[in-house]
Every structure is written in C-alpha cells, then in structure tokens.
Amino acid sequence: MPAAPRPHNAGPSAAPKNRAAILSAARTLFAQQGYHVPLNAIAKAAGVGQGVLYRHFPHRIDLALAVFDDNFAELEAIAAAQSGQDCFDVLWRRLVTFTVESTAFIDMVIQTHPELPETLGEDRLARIIAEPLARAQGAGLADPSWQVSDVLLFIHMVHGVVIGQADPDHAAPAVQRALELIDPRLTGNGDGSFLRRSQLADR
Amino acid sequence: MPAAPRPHNAGPSAAPKNRAAILSAARTLFAQQGYHVPLNAIAKAAGVGQGVLYRHFPHRIDLALAVFDDNFAELEAIAAAQSGQDCFDVLWRRLVTFTVESTAFIDMVIQTHPELPETLGEDRLARIIAEPLARAQGAGLADPSWQVSDVLLFIHMVHGVVIGQADPDHAAPAVQRALELIDPRLTGNGDGSFLRRSQLADR
Amino acid sequence: MPAAPRPHNAGPSAAPKNRAAILSAARTLFAQQGYHVPLNAIAKAAGVGQGVLYRHFPHRIDLALAVFDDNFAELEAIAAAQSGQDCFDVLWRRLVTFTVESTAFIDMVIQTHPELPETLGEDRLARIIAEPLARAQGAGLADPSWQVSDVLLFIHMVHGVVIGQADPDHAAPAVQRALELIDPRLTGNGDGSFLRRSQLADR
C-alpha cells in the first residue's frame, strides 16, 4: 500500500548528527512549548522524518531523559574538573540555569511518569553534589545544616518560581530574589546572570 | 424517522446546581489527572451533558479560574473575619494547603495561557495578603523585609516542592522542611498538617 | 488547538441510522477487502466521521462481532419460525451463505483475537442448530452420526473452500462441489444458489 516515490536519504552516517539534532530540537521545544509538544514538531525542527525520531527515542520519556542526561554529563564534568572550595558554587549556578531552562517540562515528566522514582536524576544529582557541598561547608561558603536533600529542595523551589512567572523574562530576576530570600549564599556572585528563557533556544 | 429518545431536562432552575456539580468534578479531576483531563470526562463526572459544560465555561481556562475562585473566596472570608495579628498565619497555612491541593495544574494553567497576566489571581491574592502581612510584621511574627510579592514567591516555591515529589505522600513533610529552610516562621504551629494529596479528591 | 470551522451535523437522531450505515459498510468492506480494511474507509463508506465509528464501535473487533450478531439474529429467527423437518436444511443453507459472504475475514478475527474462545459464536450457533439437526436426523434428512460440532466443522470446511478460490466467482460452485463430496444432503435442493460474492454488497 505505501509508496515512497523519491525521498532524499542522507544515509546511516547521518545518524549521530540526527540524534544530536533531535536532542537539540527537543530541548528547545520542550522549553518553549512544554513537555507535550507534538513529536512531529520536534522531528520537523530537527529536520528529520518522524521514523528517525522513533528509532532513536521510542517514547517521549526517552527523549526527556536524554535531554536530562546531557545536563548531568556536564555537571559531572564540572565536579570532576574542579576540586576547590568554590566547586559547589559553580555547580549550583549551572544547576539553577538548567532548572530555569528545563523547568517548563520537568513537572510534566514527573506527573506523566510517576513510576520513575529517582531515576529521573535525583540520585545522580545527589552523588554529584555531596562532595562539593561538604567542601563548601568546610570553607564556610555554605550553611553547615544543609543536607544534600535540602539542595534538591532548593532546586524544586527554583523550579516552582520559574513556572510561576507568566512572562519568561521575569524568571531570572524572580529566581534571584527567591534565592536571596532563602539564603544570600545561593545567589552566587550576585550578577543575576541566570540564563533567560529566550537564550536557551540553541543550547 | 426514529422517534427522539427523550432526554430529561430539568429546566432552567437546574442551572446553578449544574454549575456547582461541574466545578466540583473539575476540582477533583484536575487534581487527579492534571489540567488536561478531557472535558467530556468532567461533564460525565458532573452528570451533565457536554453542552452544559460549554454553556457555563466556554473555555477550559474559565473552568480553572472558577476553581481558583472558590479558593479565593474562602481566603477573603478568612481575611474579613480575622482582624488579629495571627490572621496572616491562618491565611498562609490555608494558602499552602490550597497550593498543595491544586499544584498539579497551576503550572499548566500558567504555561498554557501566558497571556493571562495577573488575571490568574496574583493581584487578588496580593490584596488579600497585604494588610494581614503588615499586621504580622508589626507584631514581629513575620520578617519585616518581606514584600507581598515575596509571599507569592514563597507560594511558588511550595508549589515547586510539591510537584517535585514523586510520591504524593512525601509532599507534606517536604513542604515542611522547605519552609523551615526558608524561614521557620512560615511553618505555622509546626504540626506539619498540610493536606496530603490523597485527601483532596472531594474538597 | 483543534478548530472545527463549520461541519454539518445531522444531530443525535441520526445515531441509529448511522450505526446501521456503519454496519452495512463494514459488512461490505470486510467481505471485499478483508478484516484489516482501514477503519476510515468504513467511516467514509458509511458517510460518517471517524469519531462516530469509534463511538459506536470502540474496537475493530466490536464491529466484526456486530456484523456476526446480525447473522445470528437472523438464524435464530429462522429457527424460531420453522418447526418442521426441513428447518435444518433452511438453516444450513443460510449458514453457508453467511459463511461465503463473511469468509474473507472470519479467520482474521480468529487469528487476531485468539482470546475470544467461542464467544465468536460457536456456542450460540450450536444452540441454534441442535434441535433442528435432531429433527432432521429423525426424519432421515441428515446423517444420524453427525454431532452438532461436526456441523461446525462443515462450516469451517466451507470457509476454507471459499478463501481458497482466487476468483470470488468460483466460490459458489466450489462450495457446491465440496458439499457434494462431503455429503450430498448438505447441498440443499441442489440449485447451487449460494450467494455469489458480488451480490453481498447490500445485504
């Protein structure tokens, strides 16, 4: 029944490029339109056919997890590269940035897939943070009463603040103020430079 | 050709009852299944036809706002009834409870309708809170640096914490801990009794 | 997101008519193109939207069973109306006709839904046949060794013969010859008048 007259086909060697293009498109569209953005919109934005998307990511959640995975890899690289006292600060600032970027769909992922317990990354995140947090506490750069799980709570709070802003451009200042209210040490160097929503389209 | 099957029609007097039934069903289903629950599921749960739902609430957002409206009315009643120093505390605790209950769809509403500026109720909420907050600050029961808008941020943080819990039963203790981290005065009398997710189905 | 500008809507009173139209279209298309004919082809042939088809028959199998049900109802009416010795003969001939008509998809139904044990109708058919068969055997019009289950086997044989014909127009004579080979009493009055494939479109 089907008949494909003349498609263009870049060949298998395009696979890694396609996968990266899909991830990038997904990151953008998830952030812009939320977790339930039509998958064919992602395929189109990535410049691939729908089948390719399904080959790489059989389910929507696989795509979401892959986006997360990218973030985690970067955080792990930071943790491995920085052994000083301010490692926690660098991690924390990047983490906030990721949360601001991805915040539009994190809750959707959670809500739609309550079966994923900590798989979504809390465990992995905890492992990344533990050491740098201890070092920062030792150096007086972080409250000594904070547990690793408290840092995760902070992230959730940031998440809540971002999605609570009707205008994405208000997200960064709102997060800045929220962190001040919680603890000034969480605001980093205070330049308020958390990525704004409009900057996240291409990374 | 076939005879009409004769639907029952309770007449115009049933309109208020229907509206209430729809609101109750919407509150339940929004909480259980999220903001994007099919509208005909709400109509069916309310025991009305789909057309009635449309008559009362032409758009999904109207339904969501009406659900909020109930909450606001209760808060306004509290503010009107309590003129003492601890009015803010009572309001705050009720507000946290509402946030825990409704948390599954607040972000959806915001995300899906970014055009609604403060319509969603931030203004209305600010008006309710302003006076009681000032009284509490005067009595040393609240941090004097807090703005009304900061209280709204706190609410968003609570929201973020709740949706960050994979297990709804963890929501109440997580919120408790989060409020401790922000400011112990926000935990109320400390009994940690914020409504758990499973209680919110019918109110 | 969806927007329906101006569809025409015949209203609920069209429901029974629509249901009948869908059944008729399904009967035709199942016979012509097999069980896996696209459902939207059935909807189009019936002159209804796709949603209507789903409202009446949520799954493909429901449609198939409804088509069968029509046949069974007719057979039961025959069994109830005819109390004479030749009731079995009438029933058998109608049964063969139905088998010839529906034969293109019976096996598909079986293969696709092996979970439906005899639900598909063998039990119901057995109940219809038992009495008339006994009467016919008493009158010497049927082999006394035949069990009810053997009659079902005969039907399956007929089914096999029909689907074995590349040209549908050969089905009737092939069935005629096959019944002769099994037992001449099964050929009825011998006029070979089993419905040909091309006649079954509108009944």
Place this chain on the structure above:
Amino acid sequence: MPAAPRPHNAGPSAAPKNRAAILSAARTLFAQQGYHVPLNAIAKAAGVGQGVLYRHFPHRIDLALAVFDDNFAELEAIAAAQSGQDCFDVLWRRLVTFTVESTAFIDMVIQTHPELPETLGEDRLARIIAEPLARAQGAGLADPSWQVSDVLLFIHMVHGVVIGQADPDHAAPAVQRALELIDPRLTGNGDGSFLRRSQLADR
C-alpha cells in the same frame, strides 16, 4: 564527518546462506504471526539487513512463494521416489501436514494477490498428485470419482478447519475428525499424527 562504523560484510559467498536463513525465518514467522508479519522482523530473525531481504525477495509475495517452493520440492521428491500404490497416501499426509503448518497465511496470500492465478501452486500440485491418485484409485485406495481438483478442495477444507480452531492444539484432532467425516480413507493410517502447531517453528 564521523568515521563510518564499519559493518561486517561476508562477501558474495554468503548470499546462498543468507537466502536460506531468510527463508527459514520467514517460514517460522509466517506460521507464528501470520502473513503480515513486519518484514524487518524477518530480516532480524534471519540475522541479515533489510536490504539483503529486498535483494533476494523484492516483494512479500516472493518470500511466500519461495516458502511454498520448499514444500513443493519435498512433495515432488516423494512422488519421484515412491512408485507404489500408497504413494498418494504418503503425499496426502505430507500435504495435510504442510497445510496445518502454513495455514495461517495461505488465505492471506490468496486474498492479497488475487491476480496470481494458479501461480500459487495449484497447477504444480495437480501435476504432482495426478499419477499417484490414479494409482491409488486403481488399487481401490481412493474413491474413483475424485478428480485432482477435488483433492485441492479437500486441502482447502483442511485449511478451513485448522484456522477455525481457537486453540492450535485442537487443530490435529479437528482435522482428523473432519477427514473422517469426508472419507475415512483420507485419515491415513489413522494415527492422527499431523504435525501440531507448536512443532513447526523450525521446519
């Protein structure tokens, strides 16, 4: 830009081995899942790429016909090797076995490709059977009125009986009873040993 991942390529000498592997996989999967099993499932089961499958069998029907061809070759070998009176019996029993094995897709082949007249093998089968049938009739081992085409009808009847059984394990006894009803001489030595469905996976 990325280096080609270097697939293994056994060279031209692997072609016959691949063809055999595809045929074996097709035989198995057709029997297990029916004629419309996805072609890439066959390729994967055969351990070859999809392109190889297409090189050997451009269309699904080619694959089906090749599977039949194996069966025919075996029948022709039997006919060539056995010159006695019971050759027909041996052929018939093997034929019934093949029918039981392949029954899940015979009708699909016929239905989907009504343009293939006798290509599917009826002619070839007729040529194989004619002589042995005549010898058996001469020796009183077969009904003298049977035409070669009648034997084909019998095969179709067997086919119908097998696909009519919801439980594959019922197929062999049902076929046994059906052959008894048609003519006891068709049941062979009566040991009822027609291959059961579960035995056909690897031959």
Place this chain on the structure above:
DNA sequence: AATGAATGAGGTTTCATTCAT
C-alpha cells in the same frame, strides 16, 4: 554485496467543539 538508518505515507485514535432535537 551487505548493512541498517532514513523516509514519509497512511493507519489508528483522541477530543474540542458544534448543533439537531
């Protein structure tokens, strides 16, 4: 010659919205 990724048509299914009764 073999691989397996890419393509995209087309099937399935859902659901917001309309409207005859």
Place this chain on the structure above:
DNA sequence: TATGAATGAAACCTCATTCAT
C-alpha cells in the same frame, strides 16, 4: 435549556521501501 451524537483536525505510531556507506 439540556442532551449527547457528530464532526474532523491533529496527534500518535508503524512499516514498506530506499539508499549512502
């Protein structure tokens, strides 16, 4: 005024087929 069937756009997903390597 209430009902709920009808509509059809649009989402989801599969798989036959092509083709760069």
